Structures are given as C-alpha cells and as structure tokens.
Amino acid sequence: MDQNQNGNRGPGRIDPEFLAYPLRGLADAALTRAAQLGASHSDFRAERIRGQQIGLSDGNLETVFDSDDLGLAVRVVVDGTWGFASAVDLTPEAAAQAAAEAVDVARVAAAINSEPIELADEPAHGDVTWLSAYEVDPFGISVGEKIELLADWSGRLLAADGVNHVDASLLQVKECKFYTDGATTAAQQRVRLHPSLTAVAVGPDGRFETMRTLAPPAGRGYEYLTGTGWDFNSELAEIPGLLAAKLAAPSVDAGHYDLVIDPSNLFLTIHESIGHATELDRALGYEAAYAGTSFATFDKLGKLQYGSPIMHVTGDRTAEHGLATIGYDDEGVAGQSWDLISGGVLAGYQLDRRMAALKDLGRSNGCAFGDSPSHMPIQRMANVSLQPAVGGPSTQELIGGVTDGIYIVGDKSWSIDMQRYNFQFTGQRFFRIKNGQLAGQLRDVAYQATTTDFWNSMEAVGGPETYVLGGAFNCGKGQPGQVAPVSHGCPSVVMRGIRILNTAQEAGA
Amino acid sequence: MSGQFQSAQSPPALSPQDAVERALQVAKSDDCLVIADESSSANLRWAGNTLTTNGVSRSRQLTVIAISRGHDGARVGVVSRAGVTDDQIPDIVAEAEHEAAEGPTAEDAQPLVTSAAGAADGDWDQLPAATEIGVFAHFAQELGGAFATAASSGRKLYGFAEHDLTSTYLGSSTGLRLRHDQPTGRLELNAKSADMAKSAWAGISTPDFKNVDVSSLEADLAQRLGWADRSVELPADRYETLLPPTALADLLIYMYWSAGAKDALDGRTVFSKPGGGTRIGERLSGLPLSLHSDPAAPGLKAAPFVIAHASSRDSSVFDNGLSKGHTDWIANGTLAALTQTRYTAHLSGEPVTPAIDNLIMDVPDPAGSLADLVGKTGRGLLLTCLWYIREVDPQTLLLTGLTRDGVYLIENGEVTAAVNNFRFNESPVGMLSRITEVGATTPTLPREWGDYFTRAAMPPVRVEGFNMSSVSQAS
Numbered sequence: 001m002d003q004n005q006n007g008n009r010g011p012g013r014i015d016p017e018f019l020a021y022p023l024r025g026l027a028d029a030a031l032t033r034a035a036q037l038g039a040s041h042s043d044f045r046a047e048r049i050r051g052q053q054i055g056l057s058d059g060n061l062e063t064v065f066d067s068d069d070l071g072l073a074v075r076v077v078v079d080g081t082w083g084f085a086s087a088v089d090l091t092p093e094a095a096a097q098a099a100a101e102a103v104d105v106a107r108v109a110a111a112i113n114s115e116p117i118e119l120a121d122e123p124a125h126g127d128v129t130w131l132s133a134y135e136v137d138p139f140g141i142s143v144g145e146k147i148e149l150l151a152d153w154s155g156r157l158l159a160a161d162g163v164n165h166v167d168a169s170l171l172q173v174k175e176c177k178f179y180t181d182g183a184t185t186a187a188q189q190r191v192r193l194h195p196s197l198t199a200v201a202v203g204p205d206g207r208f209e210t211m212r213t214l215a216p217p218a219g220r221g222y223e224y225l226t227g228t229g230w231d232f233n234s235e236l237a238e239i240p241g242l243l244a245a246k247l248a249a250p251s252v253d254a255g256h257y258d259l260v261i262d263p264s265n266l267f268l269t270i271h272e273s274i275g276h277a278t279e280l281d282r283a284l285g286y287e288a289a290y291a292g293t294s295f296a297t298f299d300k301l302g303k304l305q306y307g308s309p310i311m312h313v314t315g316d317r318t319a320e321h322g323l324a325t326i327g328y329d330d331e332g333v334a335g336q337s338w339d340l341i342s343g344g345v346l347a348g349y350q351l352d353r354r355m356a357a358l359k360d361l362g363r364s365n366g367c368a369f370g371d372s373p374s375h376m377p378i379q380r381m382a383n384v385s386l387q388p389a390v391g392g393p394s395t396q397e398l399i400g401g402v403t404d405g406i407y408i409v410g411d412k413s414w415s416i417d418m419q420r421y422n423f424q425f426t427g428q429r430f431f432r433i434k435n436g437q438l439a440g441q442l443r444d445v446a447y448q449a450t451t452t453d454f455w456n457s458m459e460a461v462g463g464p465e466t467y468v469l470g471g472a473f474n475c476g477k478g479q480p481g482q483v484a485p486v487s488h489g490c491p492s493v494v495m496r497g498i499r500i501l502n503t504a505q506e507a508g509a
Numbered sequence: 510m511s512g513q514f515q516s517a518q519s520p521p522a523l524s525p526q527d528a529v530e531r532a533l534q535v536a537k538s539d540d541c542l543v544i545a546d547e548s549s550s551a552n553l554r555w556a557g558n559t560l561t562t563n564g565v566s567r568s569r570q571l572t573v574i575a576i577s578r579g580h581d582g583a584r585v586g587v588v589s590r591a592g593v594t595d596d597q598i599p600d601i602v603a604e605a606e607h608e609a610a611e612g613p614t615a616e617d618a619q620p621l622v623t624s625a626a627g628a629a630d631g632d633w634d635q636l637p638a639a640t641e642i643g644v645f646a647h648f649a650q651e652l653g654g655a656f657a658t659a660a661s662s663g664r665k666l667y668g669f670a671e672h673d674l675t676s677t678y679l680g681s682s683t684g685l686r687l688r689h690d691q692p693t694g695r696l697e698l699n700a701k702s703a704d705m706a707k708s709a710w711a712g713i714s715t716p717d718f719k720n721v722d723v724s725s726l727e728a729d730l731a732q733r734l735g736w737a738d739r740s741v742e743l744p745a746d747r748y749e750t751l752l753p754p755t756a757l758a759d760l761l762i763y764m765y766w767s768a769g770a771k772d773a774l775d776g777r778t779v780f781s782k783p784g785g786g787t788r789i790g791e792r793l794s795g796l797p798l799s800l801h802s803d804p805a806a807p808g809l810k811a812a813p814f815v816i817a818h819a820s821s822r823d824s825s826v827f828d829n830g831l832s833k834g835h836t837d838w839i840a841n842g843t844l845a846a847l848t849q850t851r852y853t854a855h856l857s858g859e860p861v862t863p864a865i866d867n868l869i870m871d872v873p874d875p876a877g878s879l880a881d882l883v884g885k886t887g888r889g890l891l892l893t894c895l896w897y898i899r900e901v902d903p904q905t906l907l908l909t910g911l912t913r914d915g916v917y918l919i920e921n922g923e924v925t926a927a928v929n930n931f932r933f934n935e936s937p938v939g940m941l942s943r944i945t946e947v948g949a950t951t952p953t954l955p956r957e958w959g960d961y962f963t964r965a966a967m968p969p970v971r972v973e974g975f976n977m978s979s980v981s982q983a984s
Contacts, residue, residue, distance in 0.1 A: 053819070057771075060615075061614070062617075062820060063820050065818065066588045066589060067589045069568075070592045081560065082560070082561075083564075084562070084563060084564035085564060088567055088591055102564075105564060106563075108563075108646065108649060109560045112560045114559040115559045143611060144611035151613070164775070165777065202776040204784075206784060208781075208904060285667075288557075289556065289667030289669065289697060292983070295982075373566075375566070413899050413901045413902075415897045415899045415909045416897060417913075417932070417982075417983040418896060420983075422911070422979060422980070424934075424978075444902070446909075448932070448979055479552070479669040503901050503902045506976065506978060507907040507939060508905075508936075508939055509905070
C-alpha cells in the first residue's frame with residue numbers, strides 16, 4: 001500500500017473499524033456479479049461517514065447528535081447506460097445484490113437513454129492509501145469536553161454588555177472511503193470541522209443585529225479549536241464591541257461604491273460566480289433543470305474575458321486543509337491542480353471522467369464525488385481559489401487606496417441566478433471607508449452585480465499575507481440532492497463601482 | 510401501509526421492530542427512546558431528451574436517545590447508526606448512555622409521552638414498506654414518448670423523478686410503539702427551446718406515480734414555450750404580479766420555517782413583538798387568509814405524531830410520539846400560532862403546536878383558477894416559479910431570489926409576451942398585506958424547496974407591488 005505524501009501528518013491510519021470490514025471481498029462480489037450480468041464498466045465504493053453535531057443556545061445544551069452512515073455502492077455501465085444501486089449491509093450477498101440491482105436500473109433506464117456513456121482514461125494507480133492533514137481525531141475527544149469548550153466560549157460572549165443571546169455549534173465529520181474499479185483501489189480518510197458562534201443583540205426598540213465568528217470550516221482535527229489554524233480567543237474578545245457598533249451603525253445609503261472585500265466574504269462570491277460557473281456539466285446543460293447552466297459556455301473556453309487581467313483562479317483537490325482535498329476521487333482519478341481563469345480569461349473547467357470524454361479533453365481532473373454510499377457520484381466542485389499577487393499589498397494598503405467605499409467582512413446571505421450572471425450577497429460587518437481610512441460600521445448592506453462586470457472591476461489583489469482559505473460544508477447540487485464540502489482561498493481585493501442596496505428599503509421600509 | 514408497494518424482498522437480518530425492542534431491553538438509563546427508520550428510494554434524471562443519472566438505494570438507521578434524570582434536570586445522549594446488527598445494539602445504547610452521563614442538562618427536558626392520541630397509519634408488526642425502480646416502469650415508457658415528441662418539435666426535456674418510502678418505528682421506555690409510513694414522490698419536467706433561450710417548468714408531487722400524465726405536462730410546457738415567441742424587456746420595478754401556487758408555496762414555506770416560537774420569544778425574528786413576546790394575534794392580511802397544516806390532509810398525509818431524532822431550536826426529543834392535529838398558523842388573516850415544542854409552549858404560555866410536514870393556504874371564497882386571475886389582469890406579470898431563495902434580513906424576513914423558467918407579461922387579460930427574468934427582494938410576511946386576490950387552492954410542488962418539502966396546497970395570488978430589484982440576464 002502506498003502512503004500518499006499529501007497530508008500524511010494525521011494519526012497515520014485509517015479507522016480500523018472501517019478497514020475491518022471485508023472491503024475487498026465485498027468489491028469482488030459486486031464487480032464479479034456486475035460482469036456476469038453484462039456490465040462493461042463497474043466500480044465499487046464502501047463508505048463510513050461519522051458525524052457529530054453539537055449545538056448550544058445561550059450556553060445551554062440544545063443539540064447533540066452522533067451519526068454513523070455506513071454502506072456500499074455499485075455503479076455500472078450496461079449497453080452504454082448508467083445503473084447505480086446501494087446497500088446498507090456490508091455483506092458479500094448485499095454487494096452482489098446491489099450489483100444486480102444496478103444492472104436492472106440500467107436496463108429500465110435504457111428506454112430514455114440516447115447518449116452512450118464513455119469514460120476518459122485514467123492511469124491505474126494500484127493499491128493506494130490517503131489521509132487528510134490533521135493532528136487530533138475529533139471523535140477521540142469526549143462530548144463533554146467539547147460542550148464545555150463551547151459553553152465557555154458562549155459564556156464569554158454572554159458576559160459582555162449588549163449581547164442578549166449566543167448560538168454555538170460544532171459540526172464534525174470523519175469520512176472513510178474504499179473505492180475500486182479493478183485498476184485503482186483506494187482507501188482514504190479525511191476529517192473536517194466547522195465551529196461557529198453567533199452573538200445576538202436586541203435593542204430596546206425591537207431592532208436586532210447578529211455577528212458570527214469568521215473562523216472558516218477546515219480540513220483539520222480538534223487542534224483547530226485549541227490554537228492551531230485560528231485564534232478563537234482574540235476573535236471572541238472582539239465580537240461584543242463589533243456587535244454593539246453594528247447595532248448603533250447608520251443605515252447605508254444605496255448607490256455605487258468602491259469595495260474592499262475581505263477573504264471571509266469573497267470566498268463565497270468565488271464559490272457562486274466562479275466555482276459553479278466553471279463546472280463543465282453545468283456549462284453543457286446537464287444541470288439545466290435544477291442547479292442551472294453557466295454563462296461560461298464551452299465555446300468561450302480560451303476567449304471569455306471573465307475578469308480583469310490580474311485575475312488568476314485555480315481549481316485543485318490538493319490544498320492542505322482544503323475541504324475538497326482528497327487523494328483520489330470517486331472514479332479513481334488522482335487529485336490535481338489546474339487553471340480555471342488565467343490573465344482574466346476562461347482557461348479550464350472542472351471535470352469528471354464522463355465530462356472529460358464528452359469534449360475530448362483528455363484526462364479528468366478528478367472532480368467526481370458522491371456524498372454518501374446512497375448517491376451516485378457526479379461532478380462536484382474542487383477547491384476553487386483566487387491567487388494572491390506575489391509581493392502584493394496588505395488589506396490595510398488596499399483600504400488606503402479607496403477614497404469613498406465600504407470594507408466588507410464575513411459572509412451571510414447569498415443568491416445567484418441559474419446561469420451565474422446576477423448575484424446578491426450580504427456580510428457580517430460593513431465598514432465605511434473615507435479617504436483611505438475606516439470610519440465606523442454601516443448596516444443594511446447588500447451588494448449586487450453581474451459576474452463578469454464584477455470581476456472585470458477588480459482593480460487590485462492583495463498579497464499572500466492576506467490569503468485565507470474559506471469554505472463551506474454544504475454546497476448543494478444534483479438530484480437527488482447531494483452536499484459537498486469545498487474550500488476557496490483568496491486574498492483581499494479592491495472592486496470599483498459596485499451597486500450597494502439598502503436592505504431595509506428593499507423590504508419596503 | 511397502503512398496499513401499493515411491495516414489502517422489502519428479503520427481510521433484514523434484524524427487523525426494525527426487533528431492533529427497537531432489543532435497544533429498549535438493554536437500556537439502563539432512566540428513560541429511553543428508539544427510532545428505527547427504513548428507507549428505500551428510486552430515481553431517474555434526464556437532460557436534453559436523454560437519461561443522465563439514476564439509482565436505487567436503501568438505508569436503515571437506528572437512533573437511540575438515552576435520558577438520564579437527576580435532581581438538577583435531564584441529560585440526553587443521542588447516537589444514530591446505519592446498518593446496525595443485533596450484536597451492535599448494546600454498544601450503541603451504551604454509547605448514548607455515556608453521552609447522556611457526561612453532558613449538561615437539556616433545557617427542553619420534559620416527561621416522555623406515554624400515549625399518543627394520533628393513530629399511526631400502519632401496524633407495528635408489519636414489515637417495512639419499500640419502493641424500487643419498477644415504480645417508474647410505466648412512467649419511463651411515457652417519458653421516452655415525450656422525449657420523442659419534444660425532439661421532433663425542436664424542444665429539449667430536462668427533469669427528475671424520485672420516489673421514496675420511509676417506514677419509521679418509534680418505541681419508548683414509557684410504552685410507545687408507533688409506526689408511520691411516508692411515501693414521497695415528485696416529478697419535475699423542464700422544457701427548453703433548442704437554443705436554450707426559452708424555458709418552461711412544471712412539477713407535481715405524487716405518492717405513487719400512478720396517475721402521472723407526462724404527455725399532458727409536456728403539452729402544457731410546449732404552450733408556455735409558445736408564449737415566449739414574442740418577448741419584451743422590462744426594467745426592475747415594483748409590479749402587479751400573479752404568483753402561481755408553486756411560487757407562493759416557496760415563499761410561505763420559508764416563512765413557516767422561520768416561525769419558531771423560541772426565536773420569536775428571544776426577540777430575533779419577524780414574529781417577535783418589540784419589547785417582548787410574539788406577534789400572535791396580529792393581523793397580517795386584510796383578506797380572510799388561512800394558512801394551516803394537517804397530518805390527515807387528503808393527498809398530503811404526513812406523520813401524525815412527533816418524530817424528532819435530535820433536539821433543535823424548533824423540535825425536542827422529549828416530544829417524540831406527541832400527537833399532531835390540524836393547526837392554524839394564520840386564521841382569517843391573523844397570526845394564530847408559531848411552531849412550538851412543549852418546552853417553548855411552557856415559555857410562551859401558548860398551546861403546543863409542533864411543526865407538521867405539509868402546508869396549505871386557502872380562503873373561503875376563492876377567485877377562480879390562475880387562468881381566471883390572468884383574465885382579470887389589466888397589466889401585470891405572471892411568474893412560473895422562484896429560485897435560489899435566501900434570507901437577507903431576519904428582522905423583516907426579507908428574502909431574495911430569482912424568477913425562473915418563464916416570466917410573462919399580461920395585458921388586457923391575456924398573456925402577450927415573455928419577459929426577462931428578475932432578482933426579487935420581498936418579505937413573505939410583508940407581502941401578505943399586499944395580496945389583493947386569491948384563487949382556488951390546488952396541490953403544488955414547491956420548486957425551490959422540493960428537496961425538503963413536497964406536501965403543499967396553495968392558491969394563485971395577485972400581489973400589488975412585488976419588488977423586482979434588478980434584471981437577471983439568465984434565461
């Protein structure tokens with residue numbers, strides 16, 4: 001077994017309870033049965049996904065929920081048609097039965113299939129093992145210890161003047177996967193955490209405001225909560241003052257402003273306006289009825305001026321601590337990194353093996369993912385990141401270059417249309433910029449733009465010291481709906497002349 | 510079980526009933542709840558007149574809720590596992606009990622329910638119900654025919670069909686033995702012109718795919734694409750707008766999800782009263798609107814008792830098994846209730862009104878069908894559905910989102926052209942006071958929230974001054 005060099009700082013072994021299942025025997029039973037029934041391609045996954053959700057309200061325990069999803073999945077191609085089936089029992093009989101069901105599904109579905117499935121070639125990787133980069137398995141820490149930590153953090157916020165309520169939550173996932181298609185057999189494990197605290201202030205007139213921590217979800221272990229990768233103590237100390245100032249802040253005047261956007265806000269705009277727009281299955285119309293299509297159609301590859309020339313966006317499944325990072329995807333394709341936008345021009349797409357074959361793009365760049373053994377893998381988002389400028393300015397220097405603008409920090413509300421043109425975002429904190437200086441907070445702020453107008457208005461990109469890896473656990477796509485974790489790194493940026501709405505006025509105030 | 514679906518072909522090694530009994534038998538905690546869920550699902554998805562993905566899946570989940578009671582309150586541990594075998598059950602129960610022992614007290618603690626007034630719609634002893642790919646056998650043939658019709662007319666069909674059947678068995682140390690079978694099915698059909706510039710959508714909710722008329726839906730979509738032969742560009746503005754049932758459902762479902770009593774009491778929702786308390790009793794519409802839920806609503810049947818795998822702001826594991834009945838959320842235009850657990854009901858002094866998995870709006874004297882409302886419109890917009898709805902401001906419950914798959918201009922009682930799409934910014938609560946006309950209620954599939962909420966019946970409504978905030982280039 002080959003130990004992948006990426007992320008091999010973890011506890012060094014995949015969950016022994018998962019590996020104790022007869023994974024190879026299950027796979028043999030499934031793949032043999034599929035071949036006997038006429039499948040021209042078959043692959044097998046077994047997964048164990050442990051989750052734990054803890055929620056506190058005003059320091060009191062509200063939710064504690066431990067989940068453990070276990071199962072196997074068989075995907076086949078029969079006479080050019082997909083078939084997929086899953087089972088919950090990890091027995092050879094269930095695996096063979098799932099293979100037979102997958103073949104049945106393909107035969108029923110053949111009545112509505114007119115496009116034979118072909119898959120791009122991928123080198124055989126043999127037997128491989130991969131673990132994500134983490135130090136402390138969160139499932140090795142007692143629930144009581146985690147609740148105590150969240151209660152302590154909640155208590156610090158509640159003790160501050162002006163904080164009326166505090167919500168605290170901690171989501172934890174440990175994902176174990178076994179995949180084989182005969183050529184590549186991969187055993188993998190990754191861990192991720194999402195801690196979050198929200199403080200609420202209610203004014204005497206009934207008006208209320210909230211402020212949430214900026215700590216992003218991360219592909220890290222429990223060490224993330226104890227000082228590695230984020231300084232929670234400093235952030236918690238700042239929140240009551242920031243919240244009080246937000247509650248007292250003036251309502252924004254709607255209009256056009258220059259913006260300095262912090263990575264804690266920009267990551268989500270990248271996700272919606274670049275990440276989804278550069279998925280080839282969307283660009284080709286395969287998500288047209290649900291998630292939508294993309295304005296970045298295939299005929300624009302290499303031509304579309306997506307943004308200003310300083311815009312360099314990459315896709316990867318390799319970034320350390322990235323939520324979409326993995327050694328091998330759910331089609332056995334090794335993790336890679338590639339350009340999506342270079343010099344502001346559309347340069348590439350995110351692919352799975354079918355999409356790569358459809359457009360003769362050669363090898364897939366490894367974006368197939370199924371969020372559970374119950375779901376068929378589809379093309380899902382890689383880590384999509386805006387690269388910083390080498391030797392570029394600090395956030396303070398970027399603010400210093402703005403005469404009349406707003407500095408936006410933290411994500412909140414988001415929405416974009418089904419071709420990824422028109423979007424609207426809000427945030428956690430909005431600071432007025434006057435003559436290169438911050439001049440207090442604003443409230444009721446949302447920014448609205450068309451994707452290419454927005455990215456072509458990008459005048460400056462911050463340096464590497466402004467770069468932060470943000471992300472989300474819950475990117476949705478596909479039918480049946482699947483959720484995927486994904487990260488987006490970016491620096492602070494300056495955007496010129498963006499439309500700002502007053503959300504109170506939008507509501508009819 | 511209603512009998513139209515086969516039972517699981519080969520019973521699992523451990524039946525859900527036996528799993529529940531076994532867990533309760535080995536439990537040592539003061540109280541224990543056990544929930545066994547058996548689910549099966551089948552789906553087909555297509556794009557551009559051809560299949561894209563498909564599948565069948567089964568899942569089996571056992572959730573153990575251990576409750577340790579002491580002089581200072583009750584502590585809870587919840588552990589949920591898939592694919593549990595008999596020999597694993599003692600470990601799962603022990604794990605839940607360990608979590609309960611080391612955690613703090615739960616703020617929503619109550620005595621467990623000892624009897625349920627709501628009747629479970631199936632025998633405890635029956636095998637779990639199951640669905641399989643054959644549920645689509647007839648439908649897939651019809652769909653193939655619709656693909657041929659569409660292709661010959663230069664149209665492309667996209668969409669998704671899904672059928673899911675979940676049997677839930679709830680047992681408790683206080684003697685509850687309740688079972689509920691929940692079939693959920695939906696069909697979404699989207700037609701586009703060959704150049705993808707025109708789009709129309711239709712969706713239905715169905716418990717069994719038995720009477721799905723694909724050719725009729727395809728013909729309706731073809732008519733709507735025909736409406737788009739003429740198109741006009743309109744700017745962002747506030748427009749008189751006709752919302753079809755699916756669009757109204759999506760807005761009101763989000764409002765329903767935001768109607769938790771706990772947050773309202775905390776002063777942090779649109780339903781909070783400035784200075785304290787809630788807005789229950791406040792008139793939200795001048796029309797005699799009724800918004801209600803009912804587990805027994807024909808065609809929209811939902812669980813008649815509380816099934817809570819974990820506590821949250823709006824649900825409590827302690828309420829498991831509590832009977833649900835018809836609940837008015839808005840009665841005669843006035844806010845009548847918020848979603849309540851027994852815990853929040855105690856805090857608010859209001860009746861216990863748990864959330865129910867369906868939503869219905871109607872009025873005593875509806876103004877006719879959507880076509881009737883179109884016929885009475887001088888100039889206004891007709892929407893098809895809404896998309897990417899997200900909360901912008903909880904204070905007003907301002908929501909943003911997009912129009913999708915057909916916005917039409919109505920002039921002098923007729924659809925005269927297709928219009929560009931818009932981004933809207935609207936609050937469903939504020940909008941209630943600007944609904945000027947309400948049509949007849951019909952079952953509908955919520956386009957935006959159909960992944961989570963399929964059981965709705967809504968009327969078409971006329972809204973004055975619907976806020977189209979900007980133009981979307983999307984088609």
